[in-house]
Amino acid sequence: MSTVNTVTEQLTRAGQAIEHDSFAIIDAEAGPHRYTPEQWPIVRRMIHANADFEFNGLTDFHPEAVEAGIRAMLQGSAPVVADVEMICSGLSRPRLAHFGMTTHQFISDADVIAQARAEDTTRAVQAMRKAHRLGRLEGAIVGIGNAPTALIELVRLIREAGVRPALVVGMPVGFVSAAESKDLMAEIADVPWIVIRGRKGGSTLVVAAVHALLSLAEARQKAAAA
Numbered sequence: 001m002s003t004v005n006t007v008t009e010q011l012t013r014a015g016q017a018i019e020h021d022s023f024a025i026i027d028a029e030a031g032p033h034r035y036t037p038e039q040w041p042i043v044r045r046m047i048h049a050n051a052d053f054e055f056n057g058l059t060d061f062h063p064e065a066v067e068a069g070i071r072a073m074l075q076g077s078a079p080v081v082a083d084v085e086m087i088c089s090g091l092s093r094p095r096l097a098h099f100g101m102t103t104h105q106f107i108s109d110a111d112v113i114a115q116a117r118a119e120d121t122t123r124a125v126q127a128m129r130k131a132h133r134l135g136r137l138e139g140a141i142v143g144i145g146n147a148p149t150a151l152i153e154l155v156r157l158i159r160e161a162g163v164r165p166a167l168v169v170g171m172p173v174g175f176v177s178a179a180e181s182k183d184l185m186a187e188i189a190d191v192p193w194i195v196i197r198g199r200k201g202g203s204t205l206v207v208a209a210v211h212a213l214l215s216l217a218e219a220r221q222k223a224a225a226a
Contacts, residue, residue: 054161072166090207145203171201
């Protein structure tokens, strides 16, 4: 059975054909892989986002990650909390609105900047703390593509404050603590996660992963209504 996403944000037949052909090329060139039929559409869309086949292997999933993400979307009104505005800007507003989902990021807020200066921490750390204070992290899909310190702080909040996002898409890119932050996230058993091992990552990949999950959620919704 094909695992090509049947729901797409492409609005023209030409765009849909290009996307379909791109996925077919990725399937052919990727060859055998260890991912389940539910996981592979996410990895494939990440490869599609930047033409890097190393994500076939670098991407790791908590056993409940895909189901948790789809379930949160289908339940409606799940917030998406991001470490940077780029993720919020990259996500399809109509597709989020279909599930009543909203996006949030706090890294540029004046109080976040002031607190980071006062405590000599990063803005990303304070942004995650603000999201927690506002109750935005509970049941949220948290996307981190830029700041390893945001993911490290989120892990601390999960362990010490009992924060329970629905899903963490942890893909910060970089050379300082990036790989380590994702390894820390992957140690968490009771919060589902998707991570990219090593230094690679980025906001584009978080957007790709969330869009893939939206496609899977829409396909399930259509199947249930048929």
